[in-house]
Amino acid sequence: MKKLTQREKLFNFGISLLALGAFPLIWFLSQAILFRELTEIVSRNVLVVIGIIVGSSFVFLLFNGMERLIRLAPRERRDSLEARMFAGPSLFMIGLFLFYPAIRTIYLSFKDRYGKSFNGVENYSWAFSDTEMLVTIRNQIVWLVFVVFFTLLIGLIVGWLSDRLNKGEAFFKSIVFMPMAISAVGATAIFKFIYEYRPPPLTQIGIINGIRVSSGEKCSNNRIIEGVLNDYADPSCNRAIGWLQQRDLSNLQIGETLESGGWLSNLLVNFPLNTVLLLVIMIWAYTGFAAVVFSAGIKAIPADIMEAGQIDGASEIRIFLSIVIPYIKSTIIVVGTYMVVTVLKAFDIIYVSTRGDLETNLLAVKMLDEFSKYRNIGRSSTVAVIIFVCVIPIIVGNALREKESNSL
Amino acid sequence: MKKRSIFGLLLILSMIAAACGGGSLEGEEVFITGALVGNDAAGFQENFDSFTEETGIIVSFQGSDNFEQEVQIQMESGDTPDIALWPQPGAVVDAAQRGYLVSLEDLGVDMDEYRASFSSYIVGLGEVDGAHYGGAHAFNLKSIVWYQPAEFEARGYSIPSTWDEMIALADQIVADGMTPFCFGMYSNGASGWLATDWMEDIMLRTGEGTATYDKWVSHDIPFNDPVVKNAATFLSQIMHTEGYVVGGTDAIVSTYFGNAQDPMFEKDANGNPGCFMHRQASFITSFWPEAAQAGAGSETTVFPFPAMDDGLPKAALGAGDMFGVFNDRDATIEVVNYMLSNDFFEAAAQRPDNSRIYGHVDFDTSLYSKDITRVLADTITGALAENAFRFDASDLMPPEVGAGSFWKEMMNLAVEGPGYIDTALNNIETSWP
Numbered sequence: 018m019k020k021l022t023q024r025e026k027l028f029n030f031g032i033s034l035l036a037l038g039a040f041p042l043i044w045f046l047s048q049a050i051l052f053r054e055l056t057e058i059v060s061r062n063v064l065v066v067i068g069i070i071v072g073s074s075f076v077f078l079l080f081n082g083m084e085r086l087i088r089l090a091p092r093e094r095r096d097s098l099e100a101r102m103f104a105g106p107s108l109f110m111i112g113l114f115l116f117y118p119a120i121r122t123i124y125l126s127f128k129d130r131y132g133k134s135f136n137g138v139e140n141y142s143w144a145f146s147d148t149e150m151l152v153t154i155r156n157q158i159v160w161l162v163f164v165v166f167f168t169l170l171i172g173l174i175v176g177w178l179s180d181r182l183n184k185g186e187a188f189f190k191s192i193v194f195m196p197m198a199i200s201a202v203g204a205t206a207i208f209k210f211i212y213e214y215r216p217p218p219l220t221q222i223g224i225i226n227g228i229r230v231s232s233g234e235k236c237s238n239n240r241i242i243e244g245v246l247n248d249y250a251d252p253s254c255n256r257a258i259g260w261l262q263q264r265d266l267s268n269l270q271i272g273e274t275l276e277s278g279g280w281l282s283n284l285l286v287n288f289p290l291n292t293v294l295l296l297v298i299m300i301w302a303y304t305g306f307a308a309v310v311f312s313a314g315i316k317a318i319p320a321d322i323m324e325a326g327q328i329d330g331a332s333e334i335r336i337f338l339s340i341v342i343p344y345i346k347s348t349i350i351v352v353g354t355y356m357v358v359t360v361l362k363a364f365d366i367i368y369v370s371t372r373g374d375l376e377t378n379l380l381a382v383k384m385l386d387e388f389s390k391y392r393n394i395g396r397s398s399t400v401a402v403i404i405f406v407c408v409i410p411i412i413v414g415n416a417l418r419e420k421e422s423n424s425l
Numbered sequence: 426m427k428k429r430s431i432f433g434l435l436l437i438l439s440m441i442a443a444a445c446g447g448g449s450l451e452g453e454e455v456f457i458t459g460a461l462v463g464n465d466a467a468g469f470q471e472n473f474d475s476f477t478e479e480t481g482i483i484v485s486f487q488g489s490d491n492f493e494q495e496v497q498i499q500m501e502s503g504d505t506p507d508i509a510l511w512p513q514p515g516a517v518v519d520a521a522q523r524g525y526l527v528s529l530e531d532l533g534v535d536m537d538e539y540r541a542s543f544s545s546y547i548v549g550l551g552e553v554d555g556a557h558y559g560g561a562h563a564f565n566l567k568s569i570v571w572y573q574p575a576e577f578e579a580r581g582y583s584i585p586s587t588w589d590e591m592i593a594l595a596d597q598i599v600a601d602g603m604t605p606f607c608f609g610m611y612s613n614g615a616s617g618w619l620a621t622d623w624m625e626d627i628m629l630r631t632g633e634g635t636a637t638y639d640k641w642v643s644h645d646i647p648f649n650d651p652v653v654k655n656a657a658t659f660l661s662q663i664m665h666t667e668g669y670v671v672g673g674t675d676a677i678v679s680t681y682f683g684n685a686q687d688p689m690f691e692k693d694a695n696g697n698p699g700c701f702m703h704r705q706a707s708f709i710t711s712f713w714p715e716a717a718q719a720g721a722g723s724e725t726t727v728f729p730f731p732a733m734d735d736g737l738p739k740a741a742l743g744a745g746d747m748f749g750v751f752n753d754r755d756a757t758i759e760v761v762n763y764m765l766s767n768d769f770f771e772a773a774a775q776r777p778d779n780s781r782i783y784g785h786v787d788f789d790t791s792l793y794s795k796d797i798t799r800v801l802a803d804t805i806t807g808a809l810a811e812n813a814f815r816f817d818a819s820d821l822m823p824p825e826v827g828a829g830s831f832w833k834e835m836m837n838l839a840v841e842g843p844g845y846i847d848t849a850l851n852n853i854e855t856s857w858p
Contacts, residue, residue, distance in 0.1 A: 372613040
């Protein structure tokens with residue numbers, strides 16, 4: 018490649034600056050100001066017509082003007098400059114709608130509830146001391162650990178087993194993949210029916226409560242039987258339980274036998290049952306996705322390696338652990354990364370089921386609660402920044418890994 | 426060059442059109458948003474039909490389930506509707522404090538007339554720094570207990586007029602092998618509000634009645650004051666007495682408030698209803714099973730929440746909507762004045778599906794299509810006229826308390842039992858900003 022002279026470098030830089038910054042800025046601001054004024058005076062229909070005419074002619078003028086500028090450059094530079102010309106406006110738009118809000122959110126996280134005056138790190142000390150916030154962070158960690166681990170584990174097992182099938186692999190895989198086709202809101206609606214609770218004497222329409230109530234001894238709670246009134250605490254029968262309202266195991270029979278004392282039983286007594294029941298929805302929805310990706314990875318393993326393993330007398334489990342897993346390691350990491358980011362953004366399941374009540378909240382819903390329910394812009398921004406900070410290590414890790422594999 | 430001249434021509438033409446419309450308000454548009462959806466939204470829109478015919482002002486209402494979030498974003502971005510109808514006055518006050526609203530005084534509303542038609546208490550709810558920002562609209566009644574007269578008669582029970590009578594009746598029902606109360610306070614994202622309603626009703630009837638109630642709302646007495654503790658103890662009596670509540674104490678937090686009354690309409694194996702009394706606001710009828718809805722006001726009707734202290738005058742608890750105004754255009758002012766007049770709600774009241782109650786004391790309640798609505802409306806307007814109507818306290822407290830710790834601690838109280846009262850009240854007190 019020919020070395021650039023100082024003058025050429027400066028020229029390139031100038032045109033890049035014009036293409037990436039000045040032109041889009043003029044283009045954007047002039048239209049923003051123009052239409053801001055016009056909306057006040059012109060009726061909506063006229064505005065639409067003006068928008069189409071002015072908007073398209075501005076784009077035409079913008080590119081036409083830059084084209085003319087680029088013609089001044091030496092012939093061999095034109096290609097790269099033209100590329101910049103076309104990338105410039107989109108980069109500008111990304112900056113405007115992605116980087117600017119991100120930076121402004123960080124800025125707002127140091128301000129008070131109205132977003133007006135600074136209050137230092139008060140929002141952050143609130144985020145890590147407020148009991149509700151601590152519960153939300155705990156839930157987020159529980160979700161991360163359980164959802165990512167079980168999605169990967171079940172996905173691997175299903176992917177591996179379906180590969181071993183002689184017949185009907187496609188059918189089997191499409192059944193496992195099916196939940197992926199249902200939206201999270203739909204999946205949550207399905208599971209809400211599974212966990213549904215109705216007060217007695219109504220018929221239990223939830224599957225779990227239906228099975229509980231109809232199995233075992235017939236419930237005789239709060240009825241007079243042979244002259245004796247049985248109250249609701251009758252231990253001899255399985256009561257219906259509001260599953261999404263159970264913050265611990267105390268209403269289950271296992272919970273009653275547990276003594277609080279050792280750390281293990283303490284952990285079990287405080288087992289957040291409703292949170293775990295909710296995260297099951299996400300595992301159910303995403304396992305199919307993981308299984309299909311893993312299955313594709315397993316298919317790509319050369320048959321001779323597997324055969325070599327089998328000839329050497331390795332068991333299925335040994336082959337799985339020593340050949341399959343190392344071979345699809347990068348696939349596992351990619352799926353894992355995707356799942357971590359998805360869980361951090363998890364919103365819809367909680368939003369349509371409990372809406373964060375009874376210690377089931379997640380950060381994304383908490384962010385919205387702080388904004389609209391408690392009307393606190395500073396705290397809401399703080400929660401957003403916390404989510405953002407949690408995602409950064411994953412993005413950086415991914416970028417580093419990519420660099421590593423590129424350099425190899 | 427050619428393009429520019431077309432653009433200029435359009436601009437001039439449209440300016441002429443705008444200038445021509447200056448004299449009358451014919452064709453002016455006023456945009457209202459709110460949380461009403463479905464039939465309620467249709468009814469609200471219908472109220473403006475005669476108004477549009479008369480004045481030519483086109484009023485359009487847009488309701489949304491996510492109204493409160495949307496209007497927040499619209500205020501931040503400066504793209505507001507002309508009028509917003511909030512489901513609670515606290516949000517109006519908040520918007521006014523942020524400087525987004527125009528006060529009713531600046532709009533030229535006759536404040537004396539407004540006070541006379543909605544009571545000075547209601548007008549005061551929308552007050553910020555001496556100016557009033559909230560326009561009253563529809564209200565619901567919360568100080569009521571639903572029951573089925575036929576079931577009461579068949580067993581010789583009479584309607585309790587005092588708290589002690591209600592407890593005696595409850596004990597009688599338990600002794601007869603049945604359950605007195607339906608009680609469910611689960612509500613997605615708002616669990617616990619039913620218990621806060623109970624607390625408010627009890628607060629209105631104990632201590633110094635409305636006087637302590639107002640102090641409690643404005644935090645002039647602390648949340649762990651003996652008066653409040655006393656109220657919580659009464660509530661705990663209902664929640665935690667063995668056999669009082671359908672499904673037992675555990676069921677209180679698990680039962681969705683909309684399903685809570687269903688046991689009353691269901692007979693158990695012995696032919697008894699699942700429960701006999703349900704204290705819930707007037708809007709609960711729309712959550713009932715369809716078959717039961719037809720009997721609202723006859724088969725299933727209400728008695729007033731019992732009195733607790735003979736020395737106190739009767740009081741009614743309720744909640745409702747309030748609107749805030751974002752600009753002072755002439756057309757907007759016309760609409761605001763119409764929305765505060767006594768014939769505003771006529772069209773909606775006559776709809777067969779309407780169960781909303783307009784708060785204007787001079788509104789002709791005989792217009793309501795349903796019997797039960799008429800009865801409730803008379804109670805509300807009667808209480809408003811005597812200035813004995815009080816607004817849901819949790820809607821008036823700061824959102825950290827009213828939509829946060831108060832709800833949450835009531836849920837904990839239901840689970841933990843009477844021993845938790847002090848902890849609950851102390852926790853709420855510390856959370857007050």
